Amino acid sequence: MNSVVQTRKEEIIKTAxxxxxxxxxxxxxxxxxxxxxxxxxxxxxxxxxxxxDILKAIIVSLAEEFTREMNVIKASDLRAIEKLKLIVALxxxxxxxxxxGMACLNNDWMHLEEQLEHYLQLRxxxxxxxxxxxxxxxxxxxxxxxxxxxxxxxxxSTLRSLYLWIPKxxxxxxxxxxxxxxRVLINGxxx
Amino acid sequence: MNSVVQTRKEEIIKTAxxxxxxxxxxxxxxxxxxxxxxxxxxxxxxxxxxxxDILKAIIVSLAEEFTREMNVIKASDLRAIEKLKLIVALxxxxxxxxxxGMACLNNDWMHLEEQLEHYLQLRxxxxxxxxxxxxxxxxxxxxxxxxxxxxxxxxxSTLRSLYLWIPKxxxxxxxxxxxxxxRVLINGxxx
Numbered sequence: 001m002n003s004v005v006q007t008r009k010e011e012i013i014k015t016a017x018x019x020x021x022x023x024x025x026x027x028x029x030x031x032x033x034x035x036x037x038x039x040x041x042x043x044x045x046x047x048x049x050x051x052x053d054i055l056k057a058i059i060v061s062l063a064e065e066f067t068r069e070m071n072v073i074k075a076s077d078l079r080a081i082e083k084l085k086l087i088v089a090l091x092x093x094x095x096x097x098x099x100x101g102m103a104c105l106n107n108d109w110m111h112l113e114e115q116l117e118h119y120l121q122l123r124x125x126x127x128x129x130x131x132x133x134x135x136x137x138x139x140x141x142x143x144x145x146x147x148x149x150x151x152x153x154x155x156x157s158t159l160r161s162l163y164l165w166i167p168k169x170x171x172x173x174x175x176x177x178x179x180x181x182x183r184v185l186i187n188g189x190x191x
Numbered sequence: 192m193n194s195v196v197q198t199r200k201e202e203i204i205k206t207a208x209x210x211x212x213x214x215x216x217x218x219x220x221x222x223x224x225x226x227x228x229x230x231x232x233x234x235x236x237x238x239x240x241x242x243x244d245i246l247k248a249i250i251v252s253l254a255e256e257f258t259r260e261m262n263v264i265k266a267s268d269l270r271a272i273e274k275l276k277l278i279v280a281l282x283x284x285x286x287x288x289x290x291x292g293m294a295c296l297n298n299d300w301m302h303l304e305e306q307l308e309h310y311l312q313l314r315x316x317x318x319x320x321x322x323x324x325x326x327x328x329x330x331x332x333x334x335x336x337x338x339x340x341x342x343x344x345x346x347x348s349t350l351r352s353l354y355l356w357i358p359k360x361x362x363x364x365x366x367x368x369x370x371x372x373x374r375v376l377i378n379g380x381x382x
Contacts, residue, residue, distance in 0.1 A: 144380055
């Protein structure tokens with residue numbers, strides 16, 4: 001695909017993610033999307049085949065990006081706490097870069113059709129990898145001996161909510177935010 | 192209102208919260224609700240006037256419960272960390288008791304109509320009270336000197352996500368969960 005066509009498709013996907021965030025996936029029509037792009041609805045179909053096609057492009061590509069990065073982190077020989085810091089930084093970085101996409105991932109994944117199973121499998125594996133890292137940290141005595149699933153839930157809930165919070169900040173420095181969040185999530189807040 | 196009528200209204204509200212969770216507020220009709228209750232749609236109107244009326248009953252009463260409890264916690268002369276532990280326990284307790292209601296609060300608050308402003312004001316005040324407690328803990332040297340808003344966001348995101356996670360557990364002991372979560376959120380996870 002040539003780069004002009006690719007760019008237009010990316011633009012459609014970005015605009016759609018913003019509309020899905022604002023109105024909810026179900027309420028957005030291809031006509032709304034064309035209007036937001038300032039083009040005719042018919043022209044959209046040169047680039048994408050359906051709303052479902054866009055949803056898939058947004059969500060599955062994000063989920064696959066998380067999976068790829070988790071595999072890199074898993075395979076590294078870092079200590080568990082360092083791996084967790086990389087996971088925090090990964091969520092901050094992706095959410096700062098693609099806030100609307102992350103909103104769509106969180107709010108609209110249940111509207112996926114033939115890709116739903118694939119998405120759920122990626123999510124399940126990601127959560128299990130997360131738990132495995134925490135458990136390895138408990139065994140190596142880096143992490144306190146508490147229920148690994150509660151720890152995973154607690155950290156991941158915060159990371160998954162970043163899309164709600166980042167847009168309210170005027171200028172987020174991803175490195176600063178990742179560092180403060182890592183301190184809060186890993187070292188706790190008490191002195 | 193006599194207690195039989197009150198009980199039937201509560202039953203309608205509970206059933207509605209479950210349906211809203213499963214299908215989304217917009218997709219649920221009064222007819223669906225009547226079917227789920229095993230009664231005629233017309234009978235529903237003896238107890239409630241509209242779907243919006245139910246949404247208000249679910250969300251506003253929860254938000255007011257959080258506000259009342261936050262006022263008690265705020266007014267106490269406990270140290271900041273102890274106040275935060277009470278807030279964690281409050282969220283766990285309410286979410287265990289009314290998981291569908293909390294799902295509705297989180298997913299459907301934007302569908303509130305004339306009560307939307309009231310709800311948003313309660314939420315804003317609650318978040319500000321939360322930040323004030325954290326800031327008082329930073330001043331009294333109980334809490335590390337980091338951005339109070341990031342700390343609030345981090346803890347509250349986890350607490351607000353409890354409704355997603357609690358139903359997956361077979362039998363949740365609210366006290367155990369509140370205690371482990373307090374340790375994780377306040378003391379951190381590292382040894």
